[in-house]
Amino acid sequence: MRIGIDLGGTKIEGIVLADEGKVTEKLRVDTPAESYSETVKAVCDVIKNLQTTNQFSVGIGTPGALSLPRELMKNSNSVCLNGQPLKKDIESSLGYEIRIENDANCFALSEAHYGIASSSKTVFGVILGTGCGGGVVVDKKLLTGPNSIAGEWGHNSIPTSVRELIKEDRECYCGRPNCNETVLSGRGLQQTYAELTGNESSPIEIVGSAQSGDMDAKNCIDIYAKQLARCLSTIINIIDPHMIVLGGGLSNISALYELVPHHLEGHVFSDVIQTKIAPPTFGDASGALGAACLWDAS
Ligand SMILES: [Zn+2]
The missing domain is CATH 3.30.420.40 (ATPase, nucleotide binding domain)
Structure with a gap:
């Protein structure tokens, strides 16, 4: 146990x-x-x-x-x-x-062991919420390194192709400008919406408005999906995961699972993109479940 x-x-x-x-x-x-x-x-x-x-x-x-x-x-x-x-x-x-x-x-481990990615050899688990984090699991084992930062893509700089989608540089709390987190976190989505419309709105309100057909909100979600796809393309080019599982509050945006694969085209260095982008199996339970998976079953 x-x-x-x-x-x-x-x-x-x-x-x-x-x-x-x-x-x-x-x-x-x-x-x-x-x-x-x-x-x-x-x-x-x-x-x-x-x-x-x-x-x-x-x-x-x-x-x-x-x-x-x-x-x-x-x-x-x-x-x-x-x-x-x-x-x-x-x-x-x-x-x-x-x-x-x-x-x-822990999120990546939970999905790779018991969740939607349980049949996938290489898994990139992404947290899109208050912050933006990630973890890499290969053959059900966490990829780790000497700096304990494998998969931490939230504080990589956005690609040029994402900089083109925002109006001005964004300061990150880590002290560097234009980290992935500044566009992909909930606050990042909010800022993109404010740039588009001049209005402040919470991520939940933006998603709700998009689902009710509001054109500005739909446009904002489409831009977010482009930003996410272009940031993920850099991950795909390096570790070529079989599956990317999205987690965190923004993984509830159902449109992402259609839009992101479409927007990856032209940004991954391959003619065919077989990487699957999937919603999580576990919600809040993933942290404790993945932590238990840090040890093999006896
Ligand atoms: Zn940062």
Whole structure:
């Protein structure tokens, strides 16, 4: 049996995953606000509550990543975690080894093991939401590297062909201009809509208006699909995944699954594009499920 924990900014969700992929237990508690030591304690309490025998492995998914070789957290939007030895502190409290990966990697793992990409050899999982992240799974194993950033395309610069689709340069919170995240996150979609119409509207309102036939909103979604396709074409040219699974709030835009494959044409260095663009099987559950998949079934 495996325990998977999704450590989010507001909730800590824990599951027990049986070897055949069935979730047998679930537990959800609030994340203590802005306190690192209380967060560590809350995570360990969830694990201890789910752990009924000694035969468990524990994986944790969280925004951000472990900075090697010191294993201190970095890039987390739950800022109290940054600079902290989260893995070591949880391990000292529990008394055994655990694994930690960022939430986009856990999302990709969950889809590659038990979701829509379970028959695909190479999978790129994309998070399109508050931020823009990604993870690469090959033969059901996460691709990892010395910088713990494999798949992190959100802070690559947009291609020139995407710069042509926005009016002015966009500052990213990371300090660089025109990162993929500045067009592909929810805020990016909002900004594109504002550039087109002069009006402020939330991503949910834009999608709703597009579905009701509003031409400006439909146009905005089509531009977003072009931006996404052109950003994804750079990924396809490098890792040539069998499937790209979209996750995060913006993956609910159903039009993307028709528009993006169409807009990839002419931007991927191949005459035929066989990469499938698919919606996720799991919603909010993917983080804890993927975290459990950081360990092989016993
Ligand atoms: Zn950035």
